[in-house]
Amino acid sequence: MGILGFALFILLGITSLPSVSNALSWREFSFIQCKLGYVTLFLCTFHAYLYGWDKFLRPSTYKWYTAPGYLLALVVPTVVLVLKLLLLLPCVDHRLMRIRRAGSALQSKISPHINYSSSIIRFKKTGVSSGCFTYITSFQDEVLCVPHVSDLNTAAVIQDLSGKVFTFPQQTNSAHVKITTPKNNFAALTVCHRSFTDLKRDHGIFSMALPSSANEFLLFYRNGVNAMEPHVKTDKVAYTGLDYKLNQWHSICTTWESSSGVVQLWFNGQPLTRKYVPNSQSAMSGTPIIVLGQEQDSHGGGFDINQSFVGMMTDVHMWDYMLSPCEIQKYMSETSFTPGNVLNWAALDFVINGRVLIENKQMYCGFNSHRTFKLLMNKEKEREIRLKMAQVYIFLSLLLGMSAALPQDMSGKMLIFPQETNTAHVRITTSRQNLGAVTVCLRYFTDLVRAFSVFSLATPSFTNDFTFFMNANSQILVRDIGITFKGLDYQINRWQSICATWDAASGVVQLWVNGKPSAMKFVTNSNISGPMIIVIGQDQDSYGGRFEAAQSFVGMMTDVHMWIMFSLPVISKSTCLKPASLQQMCSTGQLWTLRSTDEC
Structure with missing residues (x-):
C-alpha cells in the first residue's frame, strides 16, 4: 500500500x-x-x-x-x-469569472474594428443584420454590431459633403452612388459637377433614369472621338475637340429646357455651342433614379464594367431650371453661387453601394491650386542642382563594395547610377516589419524611355510588396497587385518629384508627379508584414535579388523619404501651415508636394 x-x-x-x-x-x-x-x-x-x-x-x-x-x-x-x-x-465564483471573461473577450474582439468611420450600434439579439460582426455576452440578450466599411451598403442619409469627394477606386459593374430626390417632374434642368480621372475609355459621368427611359438625362464621354455626349430621352448630341486632359479636375455643367429642346455644355468655365436634341421637347415625368459611377441601361441597373467611372467626383448640384450664365461662372470659379434645389452637395440624400469612399478634398496651402509647379526650373533650383553636381559623387561601387551599412546624412548629395546593369543597387535597411499605410517620396533624373524601377520593397511573402515603375504609363504594385496610372506628365532629362501613397484601411493607392495627384485607385487592403528589404536602382524578382538589367534605373536620385502614414497629400485649408512651419517642414522633405517655387 x-x-x-x-x-x-x-x-x-x-x-x-x-x-x-x-x-x-x-x-x-x-x-x-x-x-x-x-x-x-x-x-x-x-x-x-x-x-x-x-x-x-x-x-x-x-x-x-x-x-x-x-x-x-x-x-x-x-x-x-x-x-x-x-x-x-x-x-x-465561477459565475463571476464567466461574466468577466465575456467582457474581456468582447473588448479584445471589438477594439480592432473601431475606427473613425465605424459606429457601434446596440441591438437586441433578434433582428440583427447579416452584415455585422456579432458577439453574444454572458447575459444572452444583447449583441454588438460593428459595420465593416468595405462591405457596407449605407442606408439613405442626408449629409453635408462640403469639402468631400466621392472616390471610385476601381473598375467594377456594381460600385455606385445612388442619389434620391422627391421631385418627379422636370421642364428644364441644369446639372453641374467636378470630376477627376485617368480613364482612356468610354465612361458615364452622370446618369438619371426614369421607368420609361434609361437615358432620360445622361452625360457620357466617348473616348474614340474625344466627345462629351449629353443624352436627353432617346437622343443625344456630341461636343468634340474638348481639352479633356487626364489626371486633372474638370468642371462641367449641362443645361436643357423642354420648351426649345436645346442643350448647352459648359466645360471648365467655357460655354460651348447650344445644340438641339431631337425628341426632347417634352417634360420629364416619373420617378428618377440618379447614379454616379455607373451608366444605367435600365431603371436603376444594367451596369457595364466597361462604362464605369474610376476617379473622384465632387460638388454635384442639380437645378430644375436653366441656371444663368453668371451663376454657372460662379460655380466654375468656386465662388458663392446658388446651390441646387434638386441636388445640393451640402445636403445630399444618397446611398453608397459597393466600394466607394468619402474623402476630404486634396487642397493646396498658400497658393492657387491652378498654379503651375516648377519645382526645379527656377534660378534657385538651378543653383541647387549645380551645388549637388559639385558635391562628392557617391558611386554604387563604393556603397556596395567598400562600405558597410551605416546611417549617413545624405543632405545635399545624390546617388548616381551610371550604367545599365543587373547588379548595381542601393539596399536600405529598416527594423519595421508591419506597415498599414506608407508614403514614399523621391526625386530622380533620367533619359530612360523604357519602364524602370525606382523603389522596390520586398518581404519573404511578396517580392513586390511596395514597388513602383516609372515611364509614360507608371505602375505601383502592392502585395504583387499592380495598378497603372496613365496620362502623367512624364518627361526625360529633367528632375521628377514623385510620391506614392497607400493605405490598408481603404486599400487605395495614389501617385503624385511633380506636385500633381493622380486618380485614387483600389489595389488591396492587406497589411505589409514581414522582414523588409528595400532596394533602389533595381526591381526585386526574389527576396533581395534576381535583378534584370532591362528594369534597372540609370540616372541620378536624391531626397528619398518614407513615412508609415497616409496623410501627406491630404491637407485641408484648416491645416495650412504658417510660413515658419512650412519652411521647417520643407527643409526636412516632409511637405514637398505642397510647396510652390516661392516657398521653401
Whole structure:
C-alpha cells in the first residue's frame, strides 16, 4: 500500500500543478478543471494522510524509514491540502469569472474594428443584420454590431459633403452612388459637377433614369472621338475637340429646357455651342433614379464594367431650371453661387453601394491650386542642382563594395547610377516589419524611355510588396497587385518629384508627379508584414535579388523619404501651415508636394 499509494500521490500532485499555477495567477478554470480539483483533493489528501499516520504508528514495518521520509509523509500533504483548497475559489465564483471573461473577450474582439468611420450600434439579439460582426455576452440578450466599411451598403442619409469627394477606386459593374430626390417632374434642368480621372475609355459621368427611359438625362464621354455626349430621352448630341486632359479636375455643367429642346455644355468655365436634341421637347415625368459611377441601361441597373467611372467626383448640384450664365461662372470659379434645389452637395440624400469612399478634398496651402509647379526650373533650383553636381559623387561601387551599412546624412548629395546593369543597387535597411499605410517620396533624373524601377520593397511573402515603375504609363504594385496610372506628365532629362501613397484601411493607392495627384485607385487592403528589404536602382524578382538589367534605373536620385502614414497629400485649408512651419517642414522633405517655387 505504501509504495503504490505514494506513487499515486506524486502522480496526482504533479498533474495538478498547472491548475495550482493557474489558480494563483488567473483564478479562473473551466467546469472540468474544477471537478478534477475536487477529485484530486480527495484522493491525494486522504491517501497521503493514511500513509503518513501508518508510517508514524508502525515505523518498524517500513524498511526505508528516515527522518526526511517522515517529513515528506506529513508536511508535504499538508502543503498540498492548502494548495488544493485554492482550487475551490474559482469554482465558488465561477459565475463571476464567466461574466468577466465575456467582457474581456468582447473588448479584445471589438477594439480592432473601431475606427473613425465605424459606429457601434446596440441591438437586441433578434433582428440583427447579416452584415455585422456579432458577439453574444454572458447575459444572452444583447449583441454588438460593428459595420465593416468595405462591405457596407449605407442606408439613405442626408449629409453635408462640403469639402468631400466621392472616390471610385476601381473598375467594377456594381460600385455606385445612388442619389434620391422627391421631385418627379422636370421642364428644364441644369446639372453641374467636378470630376477627376485617368480613364482612356468610354465612361458615364452622370446618369438619371426614369421607368420609361434609361437615358432620360445622361452625360457620357466617348473616348474614340474625344466627345462629351449629353443624352436627353432617346437622343443625344456630341461636343468634340474638348481639352479633356487626364489626371486633372474638370468642371462641367449641362443645361436643357423642354420648351426649345436645346442643350448647352459648359466645360471648365467655357460655354460651348447650344445644340438641339431631337425628341426632347417634352417634360420629364416619373420617378428618377440618379447614379454616379455607373451608366444605367435600365431603371436603376444594367451596369457595364466597361462604362464605369474610376476617379473622384465632387460638388454635384442639380437645378430644375436653366441656371444663368453668371451663376454657372460662379460655380466654375468656386465662388458663392446658388446651390441646387434638386441636388445640393451640402445636403445630399444618397446611398453608397459597393466600394466607394468619402474623402476630404486634396487642397493646396498658400497658393492657387491652378498654379503651375516648377519645382526645379527656377534660378534657385538651378543653383541647387549645380551645388549637388559639385558635391562628392557617391558611386554604387563604393556603397556596395567598400562600405558597410551605416546611417549617413545624405543632405545635399545624390546617388548616381551610371550604367545599365543587373547588379548595381542601393539596399536600405529598416527594423519595421508591419506597415498599414506608407508614403514614399523621391526625386530622380533620367533619359530612360523604357519602364524602370525606382523603389522596390520586398518581404519573404511578396517580392513586390511596395514597388513602383516609372515611364509614360507608371505602375505601383502592392502585395504583387499592380495598378497603372496613365496620362502623367512624364518627361526625360529633367528632375521628377514623385510620391506614392497607400493605405490598408481603404486599400487605395495614389501617385503624385511633380506636385500633381493622380486618380485614387483600389489595389488591396492587406497589411505589409514581414522582414523588409528595400532596394533602389533595381526591381526585386526574389527576396533581395534576381535583378534584370532591362528594369534597372540609370540616372541620378536624391531626397528619398518614407513615412508609415497616409496623410501627406491630404491637407485641408484648416491645416495650412504658417510660413515658419512650412519652411521647417520643407527643409526636412516632409511637405514637398505642397510647396510652390516661392516657398521653401
